[in-house]
Amino acid sequence: MRSKILRCPACGRYTLKEMCPVCGTATASSRPARFSPQDRYGRYRRMLLKEAHSREL
Numbered sequence: 001m002r003s004k005i006l007r008c009p010a011c012g013r014y015t016l017k018e019m020c021p022v023c024g025t026a027t028a029s030s031r032p033a034r035f036s037p038q039d040r041y042g043r044y045r046r047m048l049l050k051e052a053h054s055r056e057l
């Protein structure tokens with residue numbers, strides 16, 4: 001039985017839910033998402049999220 005694995009493009013977390021349970025970002029299938037390496041705001045956002053996650057742990 002195969003599960004539909006989704007991945008949060010913001011924090012990289014894998015989940016079965018359509019939204020990341022941690023940061024609330026809409027998840028996508030685990031293949032490379034439409035992600036721009038020039039998205040510096042996305043990069044900044046991920047840095048903040050990563051810090052937020054480590055604080056939650």
Ligand SMILES: [Zn+2]
Binds near residue numbers: 022023025
């Ligand atoms: Zn996330």
